[in-house]
Amino acid sequence: MYVTNVTTLLVTIVLIGNIVLAGVVVFIERRDIGSTWAWLMVLFFIPIVGFIVYLFLGRQLKQKNFYRLSSEERNYLQTTVDEQIQQLENRRFFDRKLLTKHSDLLLMNLNSSNALLSMYNEIEIFSDGHEKFHSLFEDIRKAREEIHLQYYIIQRDSLGKRLRDELTKKAMEGVKVRILYDEIGSKRISPGFFKELIQYGGEVEVFFPSFLKLINFRINNRNHRKLCIIDRKIAYIGGFNIGNEYLGLDKKFGYWRDTHLRVQGESVNQIQGRFLLDWNYSAKNKLNLEPYSVPVEKPLGNTPVQIIASGPNSETEHIKNAYIKLIMSAKRTVYIQTPYFVPDASFMDACKIALLSGVDVSIMIPSKGDSPIVYWATLSYAGELIDYGAKIYLYEKGFIHAKTIVVDQEVASVGTANIDTRSFRLNFEVNAVLFDEKAAKKLHTLFQQDCQDSSELTITRYTERPLINKLKEAITRLLSPIL
Numbered sequence: 001m002y003v004t005n006v007t008t009l010l011v012t013i014v015l016i017g018n019i020v021l022a023g024v025v026v027f028i029e030r031r032d033i034g035s036t037w038a039w040l041m042v043l044f045f046i047p048i049v050g051f052i053v054y055l056f057l058g059r060q061l062k063q064k065n066f067y068r069l070s071s072e073e074r075n076y077l078q079t080t081v082d083e084q085i086q087q088l089e090n091r092r093f094f095d096r097k098l099l100t101k102h103s104d105l106l107l108m109n110l111n112s113s114n115a116l117l118s119m120y121n122e123i124e125i126f127s128d129g130h131e132k133f134h135s136l137f138e139d140i141r142k143a144r145e146e147i148h149l150q151y152y153i154i155q156r157d158s159l160g161k162r163l164r165d166e167l168t169k170k171a172m173e174g175v176k177v178r179i180l181y182d183e184i185g186s187k188r189i190s191p192g193f194f195k196e197l198i199q200y201g202g203e204v205e206v207f208f209p210s211f212l213k214l215i216n217f218r219i220n221n222r223n224h225r226k227l228c229i230i231d232r233k234i235a236y237i238g239g240f241n242i243g244n245e246y247l248g249l250d251k252k253f254g255y256w257r258d259t260h261l262r263v264q265g266e267s268v269n270q271i272q273g274r275f276l277l278d279w280n281y282s283a284k285n286k287l288n289l290e291p292y293s294v295p296v297e298k299p300l301g302n303t304p305v306q307i308i309a310s311g312p313n314s315e316t317e318h319i320k321n322a323y324i325k326l327i328m329s330a331k332r333t334v335y336i337q338t339p340y341f342v343p344d345a346s347f348m349d350a351c352k353i354a355l356l357s358g359v360d361v362s363i364m365i366p367s368k369g370d371s372p373i374v375y376w377a378t379l380s381y382a383g384e385l386i387d388y389g390a391k392i393y394l395y396e397k398g399f400i401h402a403k404t405i406v407v408d409q410e411v412a413s414v415g416t417a418n419i420d421t422r423s424f425r426l427n428f429e430v431n432a433v434l435f436d437e438k439a440a441k442k443l444h445t446l447f448q449q450d451c452q453d454s455s456e457l458t459i460t461r462y463t464e465r466p467l468i469n470k471l472k473e474a475i476t477r478l479l480s481p482i483l
Contacts, residue, residue: 066313067277073289081114088117098435099304102411105325106306109433113318115306121265122301123439125414126238127402127446129246132260133159139230139262140166146176148229148275152185152222152416155243156193163242164194171200179204180279182223185241205282207428221312224416224427226260227275232292235263235271237307237432238414239401248398253370255398257450259337259414259443261432265300269293270307274430303436310417311428319417319431320424323405324350326433327361330407335447336363337402339370341378342420342480348381355388364450367394374420377480380473383462392462397453403431404443412440421480 069077088107091100099106109115126132140147147170154160171177177197181189183206194204208218228236238260240246248255263271272292280286310318327334327350334354341363343351355361363382369375382392403419406412415431417423434440 109306115308118266121267121303121305123303124262126260143175143230145231148178150180150227152182152224153241154181154186156188157244168197171202177202182207207282225430229272235268253399257400259402267305306433309430317424326407330359332408333360335406337404338419339401340418340420362391364393367396376472377476380477386459392457393454395454406443409441409444412443
């Protein structure tokens with residue numbers, strides 16, 4: 001009898017908790033409608049499990065001053081943004097036709113995410129892991145002052161150990177090395193992995209570490225950024241993490257197709273600023289932002305760049321809005337590469353409007369996914385766009401992990417954000433928007449080359465898929481707002 005009473009009491013508490021959480025989801029958190037209904041389904045149809053799942057995956061992270069900037073720092077940033085907005089309104093940057101054409105995109109990114117436009121940059125594009133890491137290690141070896149490195153995934157394999165050893169050598173030479181990694185993404189390593197590096201003065205921090213190394217209530221809000229800044233002169237940003245699979249050495253994935261940028265010029269300062277904010281949030285030893293406010297590198301190249309960051313700390317989905325604005329600006333072509341395509345209604349509407357306007361919208365996704373649930377949802381959304389005339393390509397050479405959008409061979413976005421709810425709302429992400437025909441044409445050409453290693457998901461092929469596949473797509477689509 002006692003056991004029965006205790007069980008009844010616990011069940012009652014959980015059910016009451018579910019009702020309270022349902023009220024929080026509906027009335028307080030102000031989620032989008034799709035996400036709200038998805039969480040209500042979880043809470044009511046699997047009450048006990050749903051309660052636990054919500055505690056770890058459902059809580060929102062919204063703070064006006066998440067990065068704890070001082071009033072002076074916030075005022076300085078706002079003043080800088082206001083000055084550039086004024087320059088845009090006075091057409092100071094419009095000596096270039098491309099910036100004039102996309103001035104509304106520039107202004108939106110400035111107003112939305114304080115994404116300053118840097119005019120003079122030199123961009124190198126990598127689509128192969130061997131090329132990217134060869135360049136990265138060469139730049140690390142040439143470092144003289146400091147190396148700041150931030151990755152979602154650092155594996156405890158030969159590439160991860162090679163990176164650690166190269167950084168340790170630089171620390172021994174007196175170069176200041178700072179590493180920030182995401183605990184969930186890099187679950188196979190710990191600060192102990194960098195023991196020797198730390199002994200020589202290197203610093204290693206973890207983003208959103210677990211409570212008492214046991215429980216992580218922020219498991220759903222991961223830092224998905226992949227950055228490296230060397231001597232404030234060179235920066236890397238894009239899709240490659242640190243691990244043997246990114247060199248195509250994992251039999252499960254095979255060849256790894258990704259996109260990464262090497263940046264020199266004014267934009268390095270903006271990428272550095274993004275690292276510093278994440279570092280100071282995570283680290284005990286804070287860095288003074290003021291010395292980093294002025295670029296040390298003289299203007300290089302002629303590529304205008306905006307660095308856009310987004311995360312669960314913000315009410316606005318900055319990168320998603322930039323994606324939509326890019327698609328809506330297209331007159332001829334939109335080429336998209338993403339490993340996950342689970343967009344919300346606004347993104348789907350943008351694609352449909354572009355297609356109905358005669359724009360060639362081509363989307364490339366993997367031929368097989370690394371997450372079955374997400375992959376079935378991806379096929380559902382991709383299949384829906386086929387009816388509107390979209391071309392869907394399934395990459396078959398290996399695994400495509402690139403996160404790129406190229407519009408009219410004029411402007412492009414390359415970064416860490418996938419096209420899904422996780423990247424739009426839940427993860428900390430960062431992208432570079434390039435206003436440069438040379439870079440956009442190269443990315444356009446890479447897409448076309450990848451088509452040679454892909455098969456097209458035609459409307460006939462999609463409609464004739466097995467009934468079990470249709471069922472999987474329908475079920476996973478219902479859960480897409482919380483995938």
